[in-house]
Amino acid sequence: MSDRARIERYQPTEIEPRRQARWAELGIDRADLNDTIRPKYYLLTMYPYPSGDLHIGHWYITTPTDAIARFRRMHGYNTFYPIGFDAFGLPAENAAIKNNVPPAAWTMKNIENMRRQFRTMGATFQWDAEIITCLPDFYRWNQWIFNKLLAAGLAYRAMAPVDWCPNDGTLAREQVEGTDRHCWRCGALVEKRDLEQWFLRITNYADELLDFTGIDWPEPIRVQQTNWIGRSEGAEVVFKTAPDPHQPGGDDLVVFTTRPDTLFGATFMVLAPEHALVERLTAPERATEVAAYLHQARRQTEIERLSTDREKTGVALGADAINPVNGERIPIWIADYVLSGYGTGAIMAVPAHDERDFAFATKFGLTIRRVIAAPDTADDAPLDEAYVAHAAGERLVNSGPFSGLPAAEGFARIVDRLAAEAAGQRAVNYRIRDWLVSRQRYWGTPIPVVYCPTDGIVPVPDVDLPVLLPDDVDFKGSGESPLKTDHAFLDVACPRCGGPARRETDTMDTFVDSSWYWYRYLSPDKTDGPIERDLVDRWGPVDQYTGGAEHAVMHLLYSRFFTKALADLGLINEREPFKRLFNQGQILGADGERMSKSRGNVQDPDELVQRYGADTVRLFLMFMGPWDQGGPWSPTGIGGVHRFLNRVWTLALDPHGREGGDPDAGKLPAGEDGPAAERAIRMAAHRTLRVVTDEYEGFRFNTMVAHLMELANTLFRYRGSDVAGGPAWNEAIRLLLLMLAPAAPHISDEIWNRLRTAAGQAESTIHGESWPEVDQAASASETREVPIQVNGKVRDRITVPAGIDEADLERLVLARDRVRELLAGRTPDRVIHAGGRLVNLVVREA
RNA sequence: GCCGAAGUGGCGGAACCGGCAGACGCGGCGGACUUAAAAUCCGCUGGGGGUAACCUCGUCCGGGUUCAAAUCCCGGCUUCGGCACCA
Numbered sequence: 001m002s003d004r005a006r007i008e009r010y011q012p013t014e015i016e017p018r019r020q021a022r023w024a025e026l027g028i029d030r031a032d033l034n035d036t037i038r039p040k041y042y043l044l045t046m047y048p049y050p051s052g053d054l055h056i057g058h059w060y061i062t063t064p065t066d067a068i069a070r071f072r073r074m075h076g077y078n079t080f081y082p083i084g085f086d087a088f089g090l091p092a093e094n095a096a097i098k099n100n101v102p103p104a105a106w107t108m109k110n111i112e113n114m115r116r117q118f119r120t121m122g123a124t125f126q127w128d129a130e131i132i133t134c135l136p137d138f139y140r141w142n143q144w145i146f147n148k149l150l151a152a153g154l155a156y157r158a159m160a161p162v163d164w165c166p167n168d169g170t171l172a173r174e175q176v177e178g179t180d181r182h183c184w185r186c187g188a189l190v191e192k193r194d195l196e197q198w199f200l201r202i203t204n205y206a207d208e209l210l211d212f213t214g215i216d217w218p219e220p221i222r223v224q225q226t227n228w229i230g231r232s233e234g235a236e237v238v239f240k241t242a243p244d245p246h247q248p249g250g251d252d253l254v255v256f257t258t259r260p261d262t263l264f265g266a267t268f269m270v271l272a273p274e275h276a277l278v279e280r281l282t283a284p285e286r287a288t289e290v291a292a293y294l295h296q297a298r299r300q301t302e303i304e305r306l307s308t309d310r311e312k313t314g315v316a317l318g319a320d321a322i323n324p325v326n327g328e329r330i331p332i333w334i335a336d337y338v339l340s341g342y343g344t345g346a347i348m349a350v351p352a353h354d355e356r357d358f359a360f361a362t363k364f365g366l367t368i369r370r371v372i373a374a375p376d377t378a379d380d381a382p383l384d385e386a387y388v389a390h391a392a393g394e395r396l397v398n399s400g401p402f403s404g405l406p407a408a409e410g411f412a413r414i415v416d417r418l419a420a421e422a423a424g425q426r427a428v429n430y431r432i433r434d435w436l437v438s439r440q441r442y443w444g445t446p447i448p449v450v451y452c453p454t455d456g457i458v459p460v461p462d463v464d465l466p467v468l469l470p471d472d473v474d475f476k477g478s479g480e481s482p483l484k485t486d487h488a489f490l491d492v493a494c495p496r497c498g499g500p501a502r503r504e505t506d507t508m509d510t511f512v513d514s515s516w517y518w519y520r521y522l523s524p525d526k527t528d529g530p531i532e533r534d535l536v537d538r539w540g541p542v543d544q545y546t547g548g549a550e551h552a553v554m555h556l557l558y559s560r561f562f563t564k565a566l567a568d569l570g571l572i573n574e575r576e577p578f579k580r581l582f583n584q585g586q587i588l589g590a591d592g593e594r595m596s597k598s599r600g601n602v603q604d605p606d607e608l609v610q611r612y613g614a615d616t617v618r619l620f621l622m623f624m625g626p627w628d629q630g631g632p633w634s635p636t637g638i639g640g641v642h643r644f645l646n647r648v649w650t651l652a653l654d655p656h657g658r659e660g661g662d663p664d665a666g667k668l669p670a671g672e673d674g675p676a677a678e679r680a681i682r683m684a685a686h687r688t689l690r691v692v693t694d695e696y697e698g699f700r701f702n703t704m705v706a707h708l709m710e711l712a713n714t715l716f717r718y719r720g721s722d723v724a725g726g727p728a729w730n731e732a733i734r735l736l737l738l739m740l741a742p743a744a745p746h747i748s749d750e751i752w753n754r755l756r757t758a759a760g761q762a763e764s765t766i767h768g769e770s771w772p773e774v775d776q777a778a779s780a781s782e783t784r785e786v787p788i789q790v791n792g793k794v795r796d797r798i799t800v801p802a803g804i805d806e807a808d809l810e811r812l813v814l815a816r817d818r819v820r821e822l823l824a825g826r827t828p829d830r831v832i833h834a835g836g837r838l839v840n841l842v843v844r845e846a
Numbered sequence: 847g848c849c850g851a852a853g854u855g856g857c858g859g860a861a862c863c864g865g866c867a868g869a870c871g872c873g874g875c876g877g878a879c880u881u882a883a884a885a886u887c888c889g890c891u892g893g894g895g896g897u898a899a900c901c902u903c904g905u906c907c908g909g910g911u912u913c914a915a916a917u918c919c920c921g922g923c924u925u926c927g928g929c930a931c932c933a
Contacts, residue, residue: 259933
């Protein structure tokens with residue numbers, strides 16, 4: 001009879017559903033939100049879009065996060081780990097148009113399927129906290145919050161040049177990507193349109209959003225947000241227009257500059273083509289040319305205003321402005337390199353010290369006047385490119401009374417003088433714009449306002465919320481939002497005067513949903529408000545958030561903004577939502593491209609689960625590489641992980657078995673007696689426990705798994721020997737299972753219970769156990785191996801007692817044959833003891 | 847162009863503080879078990895040289911600091927991500 005036949009084989013597909021059912025029964029996945037005694041741990045992972053199937057990328061995000069949840073529970077934390085679905089958005093609508101299925105039905109069916117898939121991975125989500133954003137229970141609170149924002153002046157409607165995607169309608173600036181300006185979701189090219197739209201005033205929080213104190217976020221995300229906000233310090237300078245035959249002059253022409261120190265070098269001005277004063281300032285003889293340029297600029301905004309190194313274009317208006325510091329008349333131009341949306345849409349051009357202005361001046365033959373010079377440069381040294389560097393000791397030149405001052409001092413003195421003459425002041429400018437939240441789509445939260453011919457914009461009163469999205473709309477036709485033609489929805493009495501009025505047909509950006517959803521998890525059924533403040537006080541902020549870095553300046557920025565705004569509205573007390581953020585990498589298709597159904601490179605996890613079991617898939621995803629790295633999908637190596645779990649199974653359930661093939665099977669390693677073997681086993685187990693604990697805490701799951709494999713390999717050497725099945729062995733198996741439990745929860749629980757049954761104990765769960773403690777004495781070693789280097793190269797190694805002092809160690813080293821041979825009679829010039837980690841003998845070469 | 851991350855065996859990757867480069871796994875080679883295969887188990891596996899003990903080269907490239915560099919500094923190259931004339 002073969003040894004193998006003594007135990008049942010490891011059969012994950014048989015074990016896993018049983019363990020999952022058992023966990024549900026025991027409720028191990030549930031936090032007690034009202035427990036104030038145990039420490040709380042709010043673990044959040046970005047909720048998925050219900051596209052229909054979980055692919056391997058969802059597993060990559062979720063299974064390590066689930067391991068964190070289980071690890072925390074084993075440490076006694078009251079762990080809240082909810083999940084939901086980001087259920088509004090375009091794909092549902094597209095499916096509706098294509099297949100004539102209502103978006104709600106399509107979405108709910110997908111959610112049903114994804115819940116089932118989440119269960120097969122063994123994720124311990126708290127399902128009774130689930131939220132689905134397309135249900136009125138959730139989105140009515142988007143509307144309620146919108147009303148509050150509107151009342152507080154944080155939401156407003158305005159005409160603006162906005163980004164327009166032919167599929168999604170208007171987009172927020174954050175949602176337009178790449179040099180070719182395409183839509184973040186559908187990839188279509190985006191154009192500019194002038195439209196009246198709803199905005200949220202994120203710019204009010206620009207400075208506060210730059211402050212990351214108290215939150216532990218990855219540096220790249222902080223940098224991206226900081227750049228996106230784009231704070232620049234400088235000054236506003238007021239130029240006056242000069243009188244001309246065609247206009248009286250005296251208009252204020254305000255510019256923002258970061259370089260007021262170069263004001264004497266301003267030799268012309270440039271307005272954006274859209275600037276309000278263009279028409280008024282244009283001289284009659286320039287009118288034709290200006291009109292032609294404006295026409296061309298308008299056409300080009302759509303496609304062409306992209307390229308940074310594109311040739312500069314522009315035309316002069318035939319009017320001048322007066323430089324406030326020296327009274328000089330300088331010509332006013334328009335050019336599309338000046339953007340209407342940044343600063344004041346007008347600049348003072350200092351060609352000597354700005355690359356763009358230099359290029360423009362060179363092309364059109366405009367004056368270039370140096371006003372900054374490095375220490376070794378003459379005042380009037382000619383320039384063949386703009387001098388923008390900041391050198392130590394540089395000074396102002398050609399700057400009237402300010403000449404000779406260091407640049408930094410010139411900055412301050414010139415601004416002071418402008419302020420004294422009411423011609424300018426210090427100013428700060430930001431790159432970030434207000435968040436455009438209106439979408440011309442059906443499948444989103446209706447914006448709860450009504451347009452009344454007499455009362456104008458009227459918010460729908462809270463008591464009339466939710467404004468329900470009609471579910472019987474007609475999707476055929478132009479692809480325009482069906483709300484626009486749905487009279488049952490559109491026609492409404494004005495809440496203020498009762499007269500006939502029209503409903504807003506725009507819906508909210510789905511990022512509004514995701515800007516506060518984690519607060520709703522705490523009280524998903526609350527009916528008298530969006531957020532249960534007491535629970536937020538107890539559970540907020542989220543202790544750990546996991547998700548992709550692609551949301552750096554979208555979801556992750558909006559969420560911080562919302563939290564601050566909600567605090568200002570008096571709904572919560574905290575001002576930052578996520579204490580700690582981890583961005584896992586992205587799993588790409590085998591071809592290195594983003595996984596997508598259209599590319600046909602999607603890996604279906606169900607297939608792998610069927611073949612290897614969920615535990616193998618979970619462990620393999622963790623073992624592949626660092627979690628923040630991601631990379632192309634490849635199943636190469638999954639067999640190795642599966643083999644490891646099989647070995648754990650064998651070690652735990654068949655310790656006395658001996659495999660054919662090993663000539664030394666059943667013998668103790670050379671030179672070890674029973675007690676030595678037991679010490680070695682305990683040392684390996686407790687040392688592994690020490691590092692594995694650390695690695696779970698640092699989310700270094702790949703090396704965590706590697707260390708468990710090492711421990712299993714070590715134990716395998718003792719399998720079938722006299723110590724197998726003894727106390728040290730059993731302790732090691734117990735530790736191995738406990739360490740494995742968060743990552744491979746089914747097999748560890750199964751083995752745990754089989755061992756209990758065999759020992760006549762009652763069924764329990766490993767997931768109710770506490771994380772074990774390291775036995776320091778067991779993990780300590782009596783001896784230590786020290787590498788010996790000669791001139792930095794390892795030439796020998798020596799085993800010494802652990803507590804040896806440096807002098808003794810040095811004596812032993814120098815006495816070794818190998819060392820004496822290498823030294824050949826020479827005495828080392830220096831002996832380096834690197835804190836006991838090695839000995840380096842430094843000898844002068846002959 | 848600017849900002850950020852990264853470059854280590856045939857492959858995924860490890861080396862956390864400057865201290866044994868290549869842990870762990872895949873793949874490959876050899877062996878055990880088997881009538882045979884699969885599965886399982888054991889051993890070897892960075893390049894070059896040597897019968898061997900060993901020697902030597904080696905962490906993108908070129909310099910530097912140091913007793914000692916994958917790790918720190920200077921310069922460059924490549925890949926990936928973000929930004930896009932932001933005054």
